[in-house]
Amino acid sequence: MSILVFGKDGQVGKALQIQLAGQNDVIFLGREECDLANTQNLKKTIEHHNPHIIINASAYTAVDKAQTEKELAFKINEKVPRIMAEHIAQVSGTLIHYSTDYVFDDTKSVPESYLETDPAGPIESLGIYGQSKLAGEEAIQKICQKNPSANFYILRTSWVYGDGNNFIKTMLRLATEREQLKVVCDQWGVPTSAHWLAHLALLFFRNPATSGIYHAVPHGRTNWYELAVFAIEAAKRFGQSFQLETKNIVAIPATEYPLTAPRPYNSLLNNNKLERFMASLPYPQIIPHWDEEVLQYVEHLVSSVKQQK
Numbered sequence: 236m237s238i239l240v241f242g243k244d245g246q247v248g249k250a251l252q253i254q255l256a257g258q259n260d261v262i263f264l265g266r267e268e269c270d271l272a273n274t275q276n277l278k279k280t281i282e283h284h285n286p287h288i289i290i291n292a293s294a295y296t297a298v299d300k301a302q303t304e305k306e307l308a309f310k311i312n313e314k315v316p317r318i319m320a321e322h323i324a325q326v327s328g329t330l331i332h333y334s335t336d337y338v339f340d341d342t343k344s345v346p347e348s349y350l351e352t353d354p355a356g357p358i359e360s361l362g363i364y365g366q367s368k369l370a371g372e373e374a375i376q377k378i379c380q381k382n383p384s385a386n387f388y389i390l391r392t393s394w395v396y397g398d399g400n401n402f403i404k405t406m407l408r409l410a411t412e413r414e415q416l417k418v419v420c421d422q423w424g425v426p427t428s429a430h431w432l433a434h435l436a437l438l439f440f441r442n443p444a445t446s447g448i449y450h451a452v453p454h455g456r457t458n459w460y461e462l463a464v465f466a467i468e469a470a471k472r473f474g475q476s477f478q479l480e481t482k483n484i485v486a487i488p489a490t491e492y493p494l495t496a497p498r499p500y501n502s503l504l505n506n507n508k509l510e511r512f513m514a515s516l517p518y519p520q521i522i523p524h525w526d527e528e529v530l531q532y533v534e535h536l537v538s539s540v541k542q543q544k
């Protein structure tokens with residue numbers, strides 16, 4: 236059972252390297268080993284390793300830049316998973332792929348959350364990143380469904396944090412540099428740990444479930460402003476000192492913080508289907524609440540800062 240992991244240097248990819256450290260027959264590939272923009276090379280790499288399981292943690296994730304790099308975004312987010320799916324369908328293997336809340340058109344109102352069965356798109360209402368990720372999902376489903384012996388799991392997630400650049404790290408950095416901060420308070424989502432997402436990949440390939448899309452987020456919900464306050468207050472409790480007091484974080488509407496690509500107001504994904512899968516395992520597992528996971532992450536960040544001093 237050989238496993239090929241793409242995107243090894245991303246947030247989820249690094250977490251997969253840790254989670255799969257004891258696993259035999261696993262090969263991790265990053266940009267250096269296989270530039271995914273060269274799809275011929277990708278095909279050769281897959282042929283050479285002939286994996287039974289592919290975990291695709293790679294993606295074109297630069298949401299704003301994608302608006303002007305449509306071709307590359309589609310190549311990495313649509314063509315690459317298509318090629319992976321073709322191989323998996325051929326060998327009756329398993330493909331685990333990560334996707335995003337950006338495939339939805341933001342028509343549901345908070346606190347309603349999106350179900351796997353809710354229609355994604357329509358494509359015209361999404362930014363290029365969302366369009367390309369949706370096209371990737373569709374390609375995987377279309378190809379893998381041709382072979383019922385092939386398994387595919389598309390784990391849609393939101394607000395990922397891990398070993399890489401992310402909102403929580405940015406807030407902690409800005410809190411050391413500034414005395415005041417403005418943070419958007421009307422966009423809602425669920426912060427999701429890269430480690431938990433990597434752990435889910437292991438659960439899926441070790442415990443085959445019904446192929447399809449699974450919304451992979453912890454329980455609860457928050458907005459960017461609340462998350463910033465939560466993370467900074469937590470870091471203070473773990474002993475980090477800041478220039479900024481959280482009473483000086485100003486909650487602003489998203490309209491006051493315009494970005495090139497549109498951001499969803501509602502990124503809430505309903506995780507009931509994943510919960511049922513996790514409860515059905517031989518060793519049933521529960522989905523954590525986002526704040527427990529963020530607390531652990533902040534503690535880890537603060538202790539790494541202390542060790543560097």
Ligand SMILES: NC(=O)c1ccc[n+]([C@@H]2O[C@H](COP(=O)([O-])OP(=O)(O)OC[C@H]3O[C@@H](n4cnc5c(N)ncnc54)[C@H](OP(=O)(O)O)[C@@H]3O)[C@@H](O)[C@H]2O)c1
Pocket residue numbers: 242243244245246247248265266267269270271272292293294295296311333334335336368391392393394395396399429
């Ligand atoms: N980050 C979020 O908030 C978020 C939210 C929802 C869903 N997701 C999804 O979750 C998954 C993992 O996200 P993440 O946060 O771990 O992403 P990430 O940190 O941006 O990692 C993506 C990885 O893909 C690699 N990659 C991109 N283009 C490549 C190319 N041409 N050749 C080879 N490798 C290439 C990158 O390589 P380099 O390191 O060399 O650039 C990077 O290591 C993605 O499918 C993403 O769409 C993420």
